[in-house]
Amino acid sequence: MKRGLIAATAVAGLLVSVAACGSSDGKTGADGKDKSLTVWVMSGSNPAQWTKQVSDEFKKKTGATVKFEVQEWNGIQQKLTTALSEDTPPDVVEIGNTQTAAYAKAGALLDVGDLKKEIGGDWSEAINSASIVDGKQYALPWYAGNRVVMYNKKIWKEAGITDLPKTRNELFKAFETIGKKTDAEPLYLPGQNWYFFDGLTIGTGAELVKKDGNKWVSNMADTKVSKAMDIYKQYQAFSKAPKNKDEATPQQANVFAKGKTGAIIAMGYEAATAIKANPAIKNDIGFFTIPGETADKPEGVFLGGSNFAVAGGSAKQDLAKEFLKIALSKKNDAQMVKEVGWTPKSPDLASAAKDNPAAAAAAPAAQKSGGTTPLIPQWGAVENVPNPIKDYMTAVLNGKAPADAAKDVEGEINKRLAQQ
Incomplete structure (x- = not known):
């Protein structure tokens, strides 16, 4: 969005x-x-x-x-x-x-x-x-x-997948199958798809900020944030996308349009972008809800x-x-x-x-x-370019412990939250 x-x-x-x-x-x-x-x-x-x-x-x-x-x-x-x-x-x-x-x-x-x-x-x-x-x-x-799984029906059929995943583990197994049985990249997910990560924090019940007296401060070191980032890391392991780029650099829909990607985590309107880049892919595009840990509750999503x-x-x-x-x-x-x-x-x-x-x-x-993201007036400044949370994501994907990565960015986040 x-x-x-x-x-x-x-x-x-x-x-x-x-x-x-x-x-x-x-x-x-x-x-x-x-x-x-x-x-x-x-x-x-x-x-x-x-x-x-x-x-x-x-x-x-x-x-x-x-x-x-x-x-x-x-x-x-x-x-x-x-x-x-x-x-x-x-x-x-x-x-x-x-x-x-x-x-x-x-x-x-x-x-x-x-x-x-x-x-x-x-x-x-x-x-x-x-x-x-x-x-x-x-x-x-x-x-x-909110984001959904946009998938290539042709690739999933080639992999022999007939039933759409209802849980996160089933989705990961589908990605594994695509990787083994086709020459397609199971998932294209760059390391800085921040709004997908925000959805994961919603799913784990994490709060990105907390009150310290009368001011808002970073809560990135919270274990629930770390849990969300671990889930993101599991997703990203199925992708060859760069860990220091977001979904717009390059446009992930244009990557999907080439027909060599099993799925992307996308907004629905990205299908039109893919079709414009490659009209032949139109009938191969399908969608399903991002599955959560259990079948009764979908993955958390940013609205x-x-x-x-x-x-x-x-x-x-x-x-x-x-x-x-x-x-x-x-x-x-x-x-x-x-x-x-x-x-x-x-x-x-x-x-x-x-x-x-x-x-x-x-x-x-x-x-x-x-x-949503935190509904406080100061939050906009946190997301301003360069977004420090994206730096946190890349650091964790490159092997840094979530707690250490949080320490590296919380000073900048607090500085932005202090803006009036």
């Missing part, structure tokens, strides 16, 4: 800026005749049919026009920070789920708890939790996705995605709320699942997932084993 990361110092500046410009009293009403509503979305977020449906419904209901403005991920932190502090900010903004806490703390977002009730949002707690800060709902979840929020300084807050009612209706949420393959946010969307194999594979883990 592409997600920008926010510099804590930049967001802190919003506290002054938003207070200075004030926020709308929201009394413009939902009558939008001859008006337009500005909605910022990130590149690739708003699929064509969903956009048309929402735009048409919004026009019919309010008389207003939605003006979608597509933003690039590169540099979005500073651009959004600046925009939200101006007198005429975009009315509705897409914000990465790990960014929401920072903007809410800065006073840049409208409390939309009443709107969640009106929509009747029965979103899973794991997906909705990233929208809540200090007990208040400052955004609403738009879409979320990456985006929220919709109303700018605190918007002069069209009532109109913005009408947009969110439409954009996040069950009908349009289902369209996002079907069209893109995002993870269903609620049980009612399960039927929509049936039309998209990747979404269907993602759903069980999202509902039973999903989670």
